[in-house]
Amino acid sequence: MDIDSKLIEATRGFLDPAEGMALHEAAMEASRRGPCLEIGSYCGKSALYLGSACRCNSQVLFTIDHHRGSEEQQPGQEYFDPALFDAAQGCIDTLPHLRRALVAAGMEDTVVPIVAPSRVVARAWATPLALIFIDGGHALETVYTDYTAWVGHLIPGGLLLIHDIFHDPADGGQAPWHVYRLALASGLFEAEPRVGSLGRLRRRLCGQVPQDLGTIVANL
């Protein structure tokens, strides 16, 4: 197994080890067919699971993050981590932590960090993807945008993974769950067994991405 458990454990993040292993296994399969993409790098914990699989197949993992922290990670919010606050800039900056993790793992030749909001990157994206992992901001608009902006780049048979799927609002925010259901309702995907809060959908071999995803939202 090409996973450095100690490094992963020492890397900040909100990912259960079983979910991490499921990410790794999904990327082992998908990266035989094409590059993988993660939305929401944070400090690199999930990139280590995904990237180690991509490295086995001499493939690339793109990982996108603006690195300013999501809504709930800002000062005064529930998931604020003072160690990630850059006083000189006056804001969160997780990029140095991601870079340190990638260097420590020897993954600079495998994992390509992209520093920007995902919707901005999507405006100029043209590379087909074998796996998309959505784990960025948890506001409904953010998760919805991460889905609609990228789903058209997923190859038939490719995997769409969505983190933090919670049925019960007491367990966590509902936006990823809503978008998971939206993806299923589109008819583009078949559900595969979930692992913890990690939803797994496989794009069917036929079917087009609808022009107007908003009508599906209205009908949910």
Ligand code: MG
């Ligand atoms: Mg998450």
